[in-house]
Amino acid sequence: MAESGSGAAPGASPATRDTPWPVGLMSEKIAAWVDRLGQVWVEGEITQWQLRGGHVYGKLKDLGQDATVSFTVWRSVAQRLTSEFAQGDRVIALVKPNFWVKGGSLTVQVFDISHVGLGELLERLERLRRQLQGEGLFDASRKRRLPFLPGRIGLVTGRDSDAEKDVVRNATLRWPGVQFRIHYAAVQGDRAAAEVTAGIERLDADPEVDVIIVARGGGDFQNLLPFSDERVVRAAANATTPVVSAIGHEADRPLLDEVADLRASTPTDAAKRVVPDVGEELAGIDQARARMTSRLGQLLTHETDRLSQLRGRPVLRSPERIVDERAEELVRWIARGTELADRAVVDRGRELSQLRARLTALSPRATLERGYGIVQLADGAVLRDAAGAPAGTQLRVSLASGRIAAVSEGDAAG
Incomplete structure (x- = not known):
């Protein structure tokens, strides 16, 4: 049973097993159908952008599934573009599909192209900036001090990139023994944020890594968007290892610059600030x-x-002289002491003789030696009045030499 070509254009003979279409006819039919689509707006990610002879040849990839189409931007359109485009950019484009009959391939011709949602992206970034700032992630008090000489430097960058070469070359020139642990990641495009985040987390978990450098050699605003992604920023903020941002763009600073412990203007500057010059x-x-x-x-x-000076002083130059001087002085003081002691003894002897003479003169014994006596009653009281010794009273009479007992005969006058 013959098969009919149900997809044939009107006016074409049905293609059957017995009457097949030539390849050229089929290609012309496909080209006609594609041409009827006209111009359409599409959105996708640039995966290839090559400039040759003023024309641009590239590929545009779907954002959600594995679908890619080649595109061409002719010189007349390329000259009117006001923005720069590169691999990884997310764009919207006005295109017209074309089927190339001779090569059997489908390409699209670009009539207009622009970065997608720039205003929306700016607004979203500003909201994220305010949120992170409100959480204190930009505070200077959170910044950690970089080690003086890191034993091993972690580097997150693109494979075979100029940023990698600049960091490694300049760091090695400054300190030849420096070591690196490099994590390669996409630095633009939809995969960049996830891969850079993974690189920071993996290097932060490595106990041998003392500092982490995230490096990229500049780029326009669109290319730098992954470094303002919340995942990348929070990974840097949560890292216990100091993080250095070396994106290399002064005009459009990504949010990673704000939360990093150190911002370097370029990858070369990062190497100079992380590694001391030997x-x-x-x-x-x-x-x-x-x-x-x-x-x-x-x-x-x-x-x-x-x-x-000390040795020149007399006390140290001839110390025995001080001993001699002190010995002579001691002899003088001894002689003086002896003299004063003898004089004191003589003076005290003289005073003692004078006191003895005065005592002798005042003593009752002197009176007794002149023939007087002291009459005492039996109780020892001195008798001063004859009336105090009636007849028969026992008396004691003290003489200059000895005592005698006597008996009173009463008052003789009586």
């Missing part, structure tokens, strides 16, 4: 050693002079 450090060591040597020399000279 020549400068050696020069600094030489200067410090020279200052220490000079200071130590001055200190030794000063102390030597002090020792010389």
